[in-house]
């Protein structure tokens with residue numbers, strides 16, 4: 522029997538007016554239960570602020586208890602059985618999925634499609650279009666782009682789970698050292714060698730990986746063993762251009778931004794140039810990509826950095842492209858250590874001031890710390906790209922006396 526697990530969306534949960542996240546999750550969970558899921562994960566109301574607190578996780582768990590015990594939703598197996606609407610929506614989903622599968626097959630299969638960067642590009646296109654609809658208000662997010670609370674300090678009202686990542690890092694390094702000292706290194710080497718040999722052939726790699734794990738090889742060592750045969754995938758960055766603008770509605774903000782970018786270009790002889798970069802082990806690149814797409818469509822000259830860079834690498838990229846600003850997109854809670862490092866490097870090295878701004882999942886309580894350590898502006902989830910562009914132009918213009 523095909524069993525299904527469902528998780529409610531993390532993307533749909535906002536950093537602003539966070540108690541709206543409870544009904545959002547409840548509606549999504551009810552859809553999953555009505556759709557007959559056998560296993561369910563409900564997200565916490567603090568999803569866009571950090572890892573869940575116990576308080577938020579309890580509400581997420583209780584949402585399931587409500588559906589089961591008070592809504593009695595688990596009593597009926599298939600409440601929408603026979604619904605024409607649901608059948609039609611399912612059919613539309615099947616057709617869209619088939620189009621994507623056909624595209625991948627026409628490129629020579631999924632591995633070849635990934636190599637060509639196509640699945641990633643399709644994801645970025647829809648994410649950019651969605652961002653434009655949110656930016657222009659044609660897609661409503663309650664409490665974010667419409668019906669905002671009077672008091673905008675709402676995010677501060679909930680407790681945010683805080684993790685000292687330098688402490689976690691040193692603990693992990695210590696654990697790794699102990700592991701390496703106490704395991705049978707000869708057995709680890711044999712298992713890794715066998716994994717590498719299997720990767721050179723056509724054998725199923727899973728039993729070899731399990732054996733390596735039993736000998737206490739790390740995930741990094743197993744990956745390296747396979748990478749020696751396969752090499753590593755390097756994603757090519759293909760900017761999505763024109764999609765954001767196509768989905769934006771004409772507005773006074775758009776006109777003003779166009780004038781301001783033109784003004785800047787006239788004064789400097791070129792468009793304002795920004796590097797939108799990712800630091801550290803944070804693999805979340807959607808915010809980076811949508812911001813890069815929106816800024817490019819607004820007339821900025823945008824450089825999009827690769828994933829997993831060190832502050833030194835971001836600095837080198839910024840200098841080699843002679844950018845006016847670096848925008849760091851950070852979602853994995855390493856902002857307090859990495860952003861100040863980059864600011865120091867920029868201050869020590871660049872012959873002129875390079876503006877540094879930061880966006881992503883940042884607990885509001887960390888904003889003053891980031892600002893103290895050199896971030897000129899901080900943009901939380903839910904930021905309108907037009908607002909971010911306006912703010913950045915303010916910062917750049919201030920330094921150059923451009924109106």
Ligand code: B12
Nearest residue numbers: 531532568571804805806807808848850880881901902904
């Ligand atoms: C989608 C998502 C994923 C996707 C990422 C896909 C991808 N290619 O990006 C997947 C499923 C792969 C994923 C994986 C993981 N995730 Co995740 N993920 C999310 C989620 C739900 C949404 C992020 C997103 O795409 N938002 C949409 C974009 C458009 O918004 P955004 O990035 O915030 O950008 C906006 C603003 O922040 C701002 N902005 C952002 N950057 C910049 C830059 C500039 C220059 C400017 C001006 C503005 C700006 O403007 C943008 C437009 O408004 C968040 C929760 C959340 N709601 O934020 C968790 C979240 C970020 N993930 C989290 C975690 C823990 C993980 C995992 C570690 C889980 C795991 N144990 O494996 C892995 C890590 C993978 C890795 N290597 O990093 C945590 C991080 C916790 C923390 N910070 O303390 C979060 C916060 C969820 C949570 N509460 O637990 N994730």
